[in-house]
Amino acid sequence: MKYILASASPRRKELLTQAGFQFEVIPSSVKETITKTVPSEIVMELAFQKAEDVFRRYGQKNCVIIGADTIVVYRDEILGKPADQAEAYDMLSMLADRTHQVYTGVSLVISRKGQVHTRTFYESTDVTFCPVSPEDLRAYVKTGDPLDKAGAYGIQGAFAVHVKCIRGDYNNVVGLPVCRLYQELRDEYLSPLSEP
Numbered sequence: 680m681k682y683i684l685a686s687a688s689p690r691r692k693e694l695l696t697q698a699g700f701q702f703e704v705i706p707s708s709v710k711e712t713i714t715k716t717v718p719s720e721i722v723m724e725l726a727f728q729k730a731e732d733v734f735r736r737y738g739q740k741n742c743v744i745i746g747a748d749t750i751v752v753y754r755d756e757i758l759g760k761p762a763d764q765a766e767a768y769d770m771l772s773m774l775a776d777r778t779h780q781v782y783t784g785v786s787l788v789i790s791r792k793g794q795v796h797t798r799t800f801y802e803s804t805d806v807t808f809c810p811v812s813p814e815d816l817r818a819y820v821k822t823g824d825p826l827d828k829a830g831a832y833g834i835q836g837a838f839a840v841h842v843k844c845i846r847g848d849y850n851n852v853v854g855l856p857v858c859r860l861y862q863e864l865r866d867e868y869l870s871p872l873s874e875p
Contacts (some may be wrong), residue, residue, distance in 0.1 A: 722784025
């Protein structure tokens with residue numbers, strides 16, 4: 680089987696590599712369309728769109744396309760990537776000393792023995808921040824790190840010092856629940872870690 684990650688995210692690439700996956704990166708270029716309103720359904724819908732896009736353009740026999748999408752949610756509000764430093768500061772101020780959720784949807788388009796089918800799922804992780812001073816927030820925002828991240832922070836970077844606790848899969852917050860992904864592939868008898 681050939682494994683293809685339908686994402687340009689360096690964090691997802693790093694997670695798959697750390698987990699021992701052998702894969703190729705072919706980013707999706709689909710224009711994302713959201714028709715759902717529930718966070719878990721939104722990330723699954725977007726992950727499927729990405730995986731299907733790459734399969735339609737590059738699909739072949741005996742391949743697994745992995746699409747993924749991550750969103751940050753606080754009190755039913757979806758927090759995407761901030762437009763600028765001011766918006767990043769506002770997002771982080773709102774999340775400080777509170778608990779929010781990170782949802783990642785994963786969609787697998789599996790082509791095997793002339794058959795094509797999909798498996799789509801999601802994981803949710805609760806993340807709680809410590810109180811964060813305005814000075815610390817400004818210093819972090821000035822680094823530019825928040826600008827390419829949903830919710831304006833990366834748990835694996837400098838902002839980790841403000842993460843009080845998480846409940847759920849840490850890797851899900853980074854961008855890909857590799858444990859769940861592996862279990863889903865293993866259920867399909869497609870373990871990428873047991874192949875030469």
